[in-house]
Amino acid sequence: MNKPYLESYPDEKGFFGKFGGSFIPPQLVQPFEEIKKAYEEIKNSKQFIEDLKYVRKHYQGRPTPISFAKNLTKHCNGAKIYLKREDLNHTGAHKLNHCMAEVILAKHLGKKKVIAETGAGQHGVALATAAAYFGLECEIHMGEVDIKKEHPNVIRMKILGAKVVPATHGLKTLKEAVDSAFEAYLNDTKNSIYCIGSVVGPHPFPMMVRDFQSVIGFEAKEQFLEHENKLPDNVVACVGGGSNAMGIFAGFIENKEVELYGVEPLGKGQKIGEHSASLTYGEEGVMHGFNSIMLKDKNGEPAPVYSIGSGIDYPSVGPEHAFLKTEGRTKVGLCDDNEAVDAFYKLSQLEGIIPALESAHAVGFAMKLAKTLPNDKTILVSLSGRGDKDIDFVVENYPIPNSKF
Template sequence: MKNYFKTYPNKEGFFEGYGGAFIPPVLELEMKKITDAYHTISKSHNFIQELRSIRKHYQGRPTPVYYCARLSEKYGGRIYLKREDLNHTGAHKLNHCMGEALLAKHLGKKKLIAETGAGQHGVALATAAAYFGLECEIHMGEVDMAKERPNVVRMQILGATVVPVSHGLKTLKEAVDSAFESYLKDPENTIYCIGSVVGPHPFPMMVRDFQRVVGIEAREQFFEMTGENPDNVIACVGGGSNAMGIFSAFIDDEDCQLHGVEPGGRSDKIGDHASTMKFGTPGIIHGFKCYTLQDEKGEPAPVHSVASGLDYPGVGPEHSMLKDMGKVNYDSVNDQETIDAFYELSRLEGIIPALESAHAVAYAIKVAQEQPQKSILVNLSGRGDKDIDFVVETYGLPKN
């Protein structure tokens, strides 16, 4: 039997027909340096030991798996959460940010550059930069900056420069464009730390590998708690880093159904959602090939989600491959279902989820009602502190 992680991606960075590196010649040498460094440095004893120490003593790993007794009682099924909201900085993002920053340190880079949507990747990278004594520059759309003001302030407190992006829809896609432009000005002294399993090779592979810790922990913890593997594993998908992190431990389990949950937004109309797998077609975006939402001209289409971290017109190339293979069921929930799940988890379990994670919780509620005897493991990828002002101002508090 093939080793999945040694098979995908191939040496050119392709997951079957997706991925690769469609980049300007000026970046080809830098990407090769990063790839070579990753394959050598990240496999070394010193790198692995330092990263393990960071995860244990700084990040607070392992994060626990928690059984939602009241949510399960109300909706059926047996719903469990992998509590990435308890990871330092409040989301799964620090798992790959500390790895990328550690790699940057070994490469002699002076500055970390990245985009952010909901701000969690930006906060995590700013945290990693502060830890390693590196400069940090975060590009963020002005719409997202207004929605996620607490995270903007956190990045600034941590010492990062937050660059407002004011063109286009002023959200995640434009933030990626802006960050790439900045990186191109000085690739020798900077490193672009992509915030998900997207972008040109080697980033989809690197981010997945750094996020595999989530799946490794979750599989062991769930088995210890229940004596079996989960029947369903559910995670939200924008670019798809938290989903690949937890899916990675269960890809070869035929008895475990994997569910990737995309933002259904306001409607199925173009510009009202970000359901890339449901409505997209293969195309090239930001230096790699994946399923993309495209307009009539073949350009990336406008997208929408109540969750700033999911409003992206592309998706990770590995997810694109897994869709074609039939290994993962990709579906969506809309904005209102997400808000309802946000409040349900808060009031039944005392856990306020990030709006991104609330998509996965909403879908878990559906699965629980359809499969009342089955177990469900949700990757709760982040906490909702960043979202509470936006949710209450936009949707109000629910009636008791």
């Protein structure tokens, strides 16, 4: 018998087909091998599983529910829209699912400090939270542009005891934060561990983060059956690096009748520098230690990218997303800034749920998709985070609508 998909990919070297792997400086080979070995040791251990179950149930607030968006469904006049409510996870996003697990791994390795990058600040807040809970130091690298844009999350990280380090080179956003965090980790691999915030980076992180996030998909599968007595026809999630998407896709990947949509940010347009739609407009390339599909400039370097959602403005994408798209298992959707803001306000005013701008991209695409489908079809959206962090930015730049409709 063939092994299940999640046991088959990636291979021993971290490849999903031709994507993935580990392309890192020699001084990082041993530390990353150490992380991989530790993960293989503890992932099936009774103690690790019990610790993770305990913290998820009694601290994070899992399982998160599925909500039927009845008013949004009525507004779209098409397929029924359901929301997997990761915004109700402690810290307000899905990121804590892998951060708690990564910090348990760090403690297993005897590390004293966790280092990470963050875009919208959700991963930074989640890691700072996990570090506080488990008693480790925490250092978060964040682009200077995003520090100004996501001020509430920066304050949260500092209150939680994390050191926030601005990335001041290049475009001063997520890519530069990753560069900065990698450099800091290189300087102290003995006492620290780099806790990557998505299904990106060198092996084993795309696999590890997917595995830790798969709780979303497995919960959602069981919960959706309770709602509809069948699986969803479509599953929709936003994709930057793609951790929330791989998390929810994991629960349905073996069910070929379920369409899986990864929604990319089209931003302001189709020109390089106006969007972050790597799967749509990119090509194969290596960046930040892994081979995937990435946006390149005329010199073959990572291209400048843009999105209103700071957590998804990244010039590449998780290698598993590249593989699944190439294999035809997933489809790619697009949502531009204006559609995302419209979804932000529509979900807020019709359902009483203020979504993160990143999650609003998934909602915006789901609204478009719903209108093309009959009302006996269903769409399950990964609502990856709440929008507290975005409200000041949105209302300053996009006036609150006078009417819900």
